[in-house]
Amino acid sequence: ELKVEQNPLFLSMQEGKNYTIYCNYSTTSDRLYWYRQDPGKSLESLFVLLSNGAVKQEGRLMASLDTKARLSTLHITAAVHDLSATYFCAVDRQNTNAGKSTFGDGTTLTVKP
């Protein structure tokens, strides 16, 4: 059974600081995704990571994937209030069609002034 664990589950940050969210998964995977969810809203796709060593950046967020360690990180640089949300990583089992993802329980990020 594929398990996805995120840590921390809750993160309170000061504006301007850097931090990293970790996502570990238990079995070999083809694809790893990061999503953002605002309270009461749906999920928004942030990144799709497909290969070992993949790194993607968008604004203050950077995601990386180490398939050997079965680990992905989401790094936040110089946090701003607008980044407050819950962040999920999701993993597809190897050799399966995309879209049958196993999600972590999410990291709720609060950025304080």
Add this chain to the structure above:
Amino acid sequence: ETGVTQSPTHLIKTRGQQVTLRCSSQSGHNTVSWYQQALGQGPQFIFQYYREEENGRGNFPPRFSGLQFPNYSSELNVNALELDDSALYLCASSLGRNNSPLHFGNGTRLTVT
């Protein structure tokens, strides 16, 4: 470009009743996946439909069933509702390619009393 739309947005049902939730996929997307998100948890994969056929199922009992129509819209049916079925039900569509993220609708909030 029209995104993923779900109806209704909220629903209250009584234990033992049946419910049908509807989803219109994003234009051009032939694959629809359904997820259940309990409060404070990550989404859990229910099943996926591709070209009107079920294309994979998560760990949900047979009273969770679905349909996909020729226009790629989809329904999720839940029979014999239980209190634990109370959750946000998310529909997500994709192109079905391995580098395609899921595009989520805003969800249907189901409350079973």
